[in-house]
Amino acid sequence: MTPFANLLDRLIYTPARNTKLALIVDYFRHAPDPDRGWALAALTGGLSFPGVKAGAIRDLAMRRVDPVLFQWSYDYVGDLAETTALIWPERRTNRAWPTLGEVVHGLQTTARADAPDVIEEWLDPLDATGRWALLKLITGGLRVGVSARLAKVALAEYGKVDATEIEEVWHGLTPPYGELFAWLDGAAPRPDLEDKPVFRPPMLAHPLEDAEVAGLDFDAFLAEWKWDGIRVQVVSRAGQKRLYSRTGDDIGAGFPDVLDAVSFEGVLDGELLVGIDGDVRPFNELQQRLNRKSVTAAMLRKHPAFVRLYDILFDGREDLRALPTMQRRARLEAFVERHAPQRMDLSEVVDFSSSDELERMRAGARGTSTEGLMLKRRDAPYVAGRPKGLWYKWKRGPLTVDAVLMYAQRGHGKRSSFYSDYTFGAWRENPETGAAELVPVGKAYFGFTDDELKLLDKWVRDHTVNRFGPVREVEHALVFEVAFDSVNRSPRHKSGVAMRFPRIARIRWDKPAAEADRLETLEKLIE
Amino acid sequence: MASPHPETWVEVRPQGLYVVPGDFYVDPLRAVDRAVITHGHSDHARAGHRSVMATVETLAIMAHRLGAQPEQDKRALAYGEVMRVGETEVSLHPAGHVLGSAQVLVEYQGSRIAVSGDYKRRADPTCAAFVPVKCDVFVTEATFGLPVFRHPDDRAEIAKLLDSVRLFPERCHVVGVYSLGKAQRVIGLLREAGWHRPIFVHGALQPMCALYEAHGVPLGDLRPATAGAKGSPKDEFKGAIVLAPPSAIIDRWARRLPDPVVCMASGWMRVRQRARQGGVELPLIISDHADWDELLQTFDDVGAPEIWITHGREEALMHAASARGYRARALALVGYEDEGGS
Incomplete structure (x- = not known):
């Protein structure tokens, strides 16, 4: 002890x-x-x-x-x-x-x-x-700030093996992990996974930067929509079925509707979405079903889940990961044809004749439950981790608004002496008095450089009007250009809207606060 | 003739605890004619009294913190020395809290009340140890008046700090300490544990350290923690121990230090959530107040049948004292805070 x-x-x-x-x-x-x-x-x-x-x-x-x-x-x-x-x-x-x-x-x-x-x-x-x-x-509930992922990285460091190797064996093992430590200590071979529904570390994509677009050989790539759900791996082996998140967390308990429909053996890669008959619902509907240990019948009815498949790692027990993308795609199509799995469909291939056409499609992706496009090299094997040059995510450009800094909070760790977490607001008319007021619309803590952080920290200290523990309320005098991926309705927030993935795009030192955007501007962007 | 019970001759007034037959206050909260001061923390030692009685160390601390106050009549009392004040006899006895801290014992017609101010029972290399004084009423603080507060051995806490210094030799350990008492005690404990390298101290702590040394408390090689400022190399602080006021350890001042491990020396560090909220990475449970067991032990040691509680978490302490057969009463004095840093 x-x-x-x-x-x-x-x-x-x-x-x-x-x-x-x-x-x-x-x-x-x-x-x-x-x-x-x-x-x-x-x-x-x-x-x-x-x-x-x-x-x-x-x-x-x-x-x-x-x-x-x-x-x-x-x-x-x-x-x-x-x-x-x-x-x-x-x-x-x-x-x-x-x-x-x-x-x-x-x-x-x-x-x-x-x-x-x-x-x-x-x-x-x-x-x-x-x-x-x-x-x-x-x-239960140690709450010491250690994720399962971090513990696995520590294991990898301890045993001097790659973290993906730990991920691969992880779900085939049980506490107190004697065979795992014996392997990492060099005293025993790697544990046998033949009949275990283990997680296979997924292949991840790099963002495609604007500067890279011109140099990319588009003909060498397959294009698909980038769906706005969460990445999952469906695993079925020796009668055991699992649904894993991208990080290898077993999330099956929250999605019995998906797991019950699995009647095959294999490992599939795809996007977990909410919707009926292929009609994809916005991300915040999926969010209702995440992080739950169990799920109610009403929830299953109201927000039915399905998986949009885009890759196959194992067909039965045959490992397909060394095959090039196009061959795996063909195997996936055949697999779907053969098993006709319920609660699953195929992610369609996006045909394009030129990079210009593709770029237009990407820009037009808004409003279709997609975040942009995925580009996968046609000849690439399925490689765990984030290999260079094989898979790209080509997100549509972000939305932006100009918002006014309202509160700043101290950061953590290295940032604990800096006011680095910013809550910003948009203007509206007070429903009762009709006076102009700011209402918080989001919070962001990155998107600026270290030098900018120093300036922001100083600005916050010089313009504080109120303090609440680690939080300072500031004068309504600094405007941020805030970039975000999308905006949804949210009854939980006073403003009634919630941004996805907000970050500070630019600090508008020059812009008067009164000229920042209004709440209605954001509301118009709701899809 | 039976001795009069202290409740007939000691009163709680808006200015503080007032001894009627002596016409003086103990640790008054506002300026009065005559004050007896237990120790130099600012919530107990305030400015503006016409005459002040205290230990010579407390008077020196007050002069440093509050200015000379030339019109004030000052009377220094040694521990154990008895002084006639009005119809009472007043003496000061070590409280073990900080340098010069004293319990005020007042005797009137054979009846005795001891006002302890703040006190602790552990050995402290920088001040005289608490001496239990027999009395009829013992007036106690209750800063750590909850049974969750049991301070561990302070040597083990210092060992924790030194272990961490060995584990992270590239980093600097910055320890939050209050300027009067805690700073010097932590330095003293470090020296006792064999740490004889220079200790770097924030500018706000230096005068009080000098005052301690002037009163015969050696603190070893202390250096200003000002190097490293304005772009000069931080290397000097790698593997070093730096002491600073709590307000500085996670603020801009600390940015000059190389990847600091933020430590805080305080009895409040016993409760994890409290330590975490303060951004502390290495909490050191070192307190200048009695913990729960020591509060109750002290009641037994002074043999007073009645306990009055001045400030802190009085309800739990009253409850426990009553259960042990003491008459316990909360004085509800407002104004004593935690400047002393517990």
Whole structure:
């Protein structure tokens, strides 16, 4: 428990990715098996003890602590596990700190009713940090700012292998990951994945910059629409079906409608969209269904999901990734023809006779649930990662508005001394008074250079009119040209609109705030 | 004749705690005729009193912070020295909080009240240790008056800092400390832990460090943390420990430092969310106040049947003191804040 508790305690305060990586790798080096495997499971969200609820922890605290004092303390601290860890009155004991393996084994083999007694015995020998780590582990949700992806990158760094190799084996393994560590330590061969529905790291595209367009040999490329959904991988092997996000998260639980329709064996690459009979709905409808552990029948009816397929990695168990794009395309078409999968259709190939024609299509892509075009080299194999020169995303130009800076917030990590997160607004008439007022329409924290950030930080400090903790309200006197991909209606925002992917395109030091755009301008851009 | 209970001769007035038969206030919140001051933090030691009684160190700190105040009648009292004030006898006893900090013991017709100001029970290389004084009423603070506040061993906290310095030798460790007390204590603890390299201090901390040294508290090799400003090389600070006021550690001032690990030395660092909100990367739980267990232990040590609570989280402490059989009362004095940096 000691190394794990220390690791969590450092991670929770560490904003910098590289420092986090260094801490995790260092932990993998020094922690014993199976503890490090259980820790890995905890960090990647693969460990849960449904038998122990938060209420049980509270009851446990009540065995030792005055309930009035506990309640006041909880009100102050705001976190049950931390309150209990801090307030716990230790009794002297000869027991050593429990190991992570003992804790996991103990919880898995203890009846629910006996769990509190077992936990109580662990709490006494621990210190406040150890108790906090133990209770966080038991109640789930470590919230130490480590994504599953980061943990996998740390594994790759630890074992000196490519991160895509970790991704490939990941979903075929289970905690405490003995065979994974044995492989990374060089003590065993790579784990066998033959019958496992594992995730295959996807091929990613580079943005096509304006300057590159003239030099590109368009004839060597296949064009498709770039759909405005989320990239997914449909995997079916040995009767096991999975839906993975681009980063390898298993998102199948939120999309039973898609998974139920899978009746084949293979690995397909495509875009998850919401819509009926090929009629694609805007992205914010898909968003309603993301990040859910389960989904209601009403949601399934209202926002039905499907996958628009654009590549095939495995046909049955045959690995097609070494084939060139055009051959994989033919195999994909044949696959769809053969299986006629429900809840899936083919992403059409966009025919074009010249780059000019293609450029016109790209510009006209607005309003069709697409973000532009994809260009894929006809002779390219399917390569994991982001290889150069093979796939391009050619997004339509962004929309822009001029908005007025309203609030600035301190950044994080290296930016913690800078006011680097900006909320900006557009003008409207107050519905009651008719007076002109600004209403926030978005927030952006990039798009400017480091030198511009210094100037913005100074400007914010010099024009502050109000402070709310890390946030400063500023004079309505600085205009940003804000670029964004699209704008949707949003009842959650006061302005009624929400931008997608807003960023600062230019700082309009010259422009008077009164000449910034009005809310109606944004509303007209809603598709 | 039975001794009069302190509640018959000590009053809470808008100016602060007033001792009627001595005609003086302890740590008054506004200017008064006669004041006895426990310690130099600005919420306890205010300007404008006509006469002030305090330890010689506290008087020096007040002169530095508030100016000379030439019209003021100042009377320095050594620890344990008894002084007749009106019909009372007043003496000062170490409170262990910061240099010169004192509990004020007032005796009137055989009845004794001890006003502790702020205090701590841990050893501190930079000030005299708390001495429990027998009394009938003990007036306590309650800054950390919740049972979640149990300060760990401060040596382990310093070890945490030194471990991090070893782990990240290319980075600079900047530690947020309040200028009176915490800065010098952290320096003292670092020296005790064997850190004899120069320690760099922000300009706002230098005068108080000099004052401590002038009063016989050696702090070792201190250097101004001004190098590195305006484009000069930052290399000097690689692997160094820099102390600065909390307001500076994540603000513009800290940009001169090479990739700083932001640390903060405070009892509030016990609660993770609080530490994280402040942008702290390495919290050091080092406090100049008694923690929960020490507050309750102190009540037992001074043997007073009655506890009055001046400021902090008094409801929880009242609750716990009552449960232990003490008569406990909250004085509801407003105006004492946390300038001292806990």
